[in-house]
Amino acid sequence: MSEMINIALPKGRLGERVYAIFEAAGRGCRSVTEDSRKLFFEDETARVRYFLVKPSDTHIYVERGAADIGVVGKDILLEYSPDVYELMDLGVGACRMVVAAKKNFEDETGGALRVATKFANIARGYYDGRGREIDIIRLGGSIELAPLTGLSDVIVDIMETGRTLLDNGMEPMQTITDISARLIANKVSYRFKHAEITSLCDAIRRSIGK
Amino acid sequence: MTFSEDVLKGEELAVVRLRSLYSRYGYTRFGMSKFEEYELYSRNKSFLPSGNIITFTDAGGKLMALRPDVTLSIVKAAPGGGPPRKLYYSENVYRPLHNGREVRERMQVGLECIGELGIYDAGEVIMLAERSLETIGERRCLCVSHMGFLGGLLDGAGVGSEQGAELLKCVSGRNTSDIRRLGEEYGLSDEFCENLAELASLYGPVGEKLDILRSLSINGVTDAALDELEQTYLTARRLGAGDDINIDFSIVNDMNYYSGIIFQGFVEGIPSAVLSGGRYDKLLRRFGKHAGAIGFAVYVDLLERPGGQSGKLDVDVLLLYGEDDDPLELAGAVRAIAEGGESVRATSEAGDTRYGRLLSLSEWRSANT
Numbered sequence: 217m218s219e220m221i222n223i224a225l226p227k228g229r230l231g232e233r234v235y236a237i238f239e240a241a242g243r244g245c246r247s248v249t250e251d252s253r254k255l256f257f258e259d260e261t262a263r264v265r266y267f268l269v270k271p272s273d274t275h276i277y278v279e280r281g282a283a284d285i286g287v288v289g290k291d292i293l294l295e296y297s298p299d300v301y302e303l304m305d306l307g308v309g310a311c312r313m314v315v316a317a318k319k320n321f322e323d324e325t326g327g328a329l330r331v332a333t334k335f336a337n338i339a340r341g342y343y344d345g346r347g348r349e350i351d352i353i354r355l356g357g358s359i360e361l362a363p364l365t366g367l368s369d370v371i372v373d374i375m376e377t378g379r380t381l382l383d384n385g386m387e388p389m390q391t392i393t394d395i396s397a398r399l400i401a402n403k404v405s406y407r408f409k410h411a412e413i414t415s416l417c418d419a420i421r422r423s424i425g426k
Numbered sequence: 427m428t429f430s431e432d433v434l435k436g437e438e439l440a441v442v443r444l445r446s447l448y449s450r451y452g453y454t455r456f457g458m459s460k461f462e463e464y465e466l467y468s469r470n471k472s473f474l475p476s477g478n479i480i481t482f483t484d485a486g487g488k489l490m491a492l493r494p495d496v497t498l499s500i501v502k503a504a505p506g507g508g509p510p511r512k513l514y515y516s517e518n519v520y521r522p523l524h525n526g527r528e529v530r531e532r533m534q535v536g537l538e539c540i541g542e543l544g545i546y547d548a549g550e551v552i553m554l555a556e557r558s559l560e561t562i563g564e565r566r567c568l569c570v571s572h573m574g575f576l577g578g579l580l581d582g583a584g585v586g587s588e589q590g591a592e593l594l595k596c597v598s599g600r601n602t603s604d605i606r607r608l609g610e611e612y613g614l615s616d617e618f619c620e621n622l623a624e625l626a627s628l629y630g631p632v633g634e635k636l637d638i639l640r641s642l643s644i645n646g647v648t649d650a651a652l653d654e655l656e657q658t659y660l661t662a663r664r665l666g667a668g669d670d671i672n673i674d675f676s677i678v679n680d681m682n683y684y685s686g687i688i689f690q691g692f693v694e695g696i697p698s699a700v701l702s703g704g705r706y707d708k709l710l711r712r713f714g715k716h717a718g719a720i721g722f723a724v725y726v727d728l729l730e731r732p733g734g735q736s737g738k739l740d741v742d743v744l745l746l747y748g749e750d751d752d753p754l755e756l757a758g759a760v761r762a763i764a765e766g767g768e769s770v771r772a773t774s775e776a777g778d779t780r781y782g783r784l785l786s787l788s789e790w791r792s793a794n795t
Binding site for chain 1: 565567569599600601602603604629630672674676692694696697698699
């Protein structure tokens, strides 16, 4: 009998879309959609066990080997650089990491640029590459509020449609990188469950037409 | 006095077994101080897995560091050439665990072979790496890669060092979609990108995957790297290495230090590599020494996990005594039990001790009179 694969999926909308991909690849688990409070689901026949975790924690479960594989946004991979394999771009959850500011903002390069963000490492990497001195302001949410209240000059954040920025009188200035959901694997599980993980990847590739 | 291996914890047992394995093949112990001058590490920072180093100033005002690595100390002391010098060590190093920032004291056992090296020496080191894994885990694999092959591929395609480093990062993450994206951005040929993507995904026994590697070889440098890989593998097998040696080019290391075969070892149940090593002639050159060097380290601290020995008892016999009991009689009972081959703890309260059987001194007295 093949070995069970432990899969960490992000809770929420992205997780639902990703689960649909796994289901279409023949690795569904009926109870996932039945009980909205449970966080742990197992299907003996499909040889899969799903954990529903906070999106920003998925890579931790995979890196530490609690899950063999998982799905995580490229933003998280860029920010935390976990020691995992990045096996596939699933093509869902597409958005952009952007620098945004109030309309008509111009960067006067005299002093350090104040950057509000949840993604301090991405912001630092981007501005280091341009030789621009910045002052990072780490925030947990509602990043768009920072330039409006004078807390920061710009923000570095994920933009899906740009609607939230627009509604708050802001606009994207530069795209740092494109973001989408990635299938990641623990480096040891990949070796000891190689047949199971590669067969699952092949099934997903066929299912999403890659 | 003989002793039972049962008294050793996972980490201690591994150290004893590994030292015995390395001694059997003529490696001698290299002992060293816990600290070195900080300059040794600051000059070779990218050789180290982390820049987090604990430093302090000694009585003479010199900046010192708690040793984050053993190899640099051995290389510093090594002679330039001559026949291979074969050394092993078991030492604590001070470096962070996983991706963390906090520096921890971590036990490492490893070996280094430095001098004029041939295929035999590399094969012997690969065999010892594989046998090291055998001593610490039932299900295991040693994964090998070759920096010369990767370097030859990139040079052959005219890829510069900065772009090469980005591409190697993708290979080490088996990230084929970013290999193709970067290839397009850098204006590299589709054929090169597809070959690199295939190399990144390649995984399996050396015997089965060498033909695929040969089909990806593009010049004399990559051909020579594959010949060396094959000969080293065959030598290791002849020396008794198991067949769990796999080709795995996701193992990538710094080209400024590593020149040839590099490898990592894994055992089931431990979520990161427990063994890491490779051929690092270029590091020796940075020290002005013209010789070859190959070695590896086993991170034995990873074998120690809380709960890993569930069901294991603290003691065979828990001997309970009261305030009025005669200490000399208690001493006689403890001695008799211990010399009878069982472990014993004398205590006035059981507490949370995990024991095989519980005995009061009066019960022992009635059973032994």
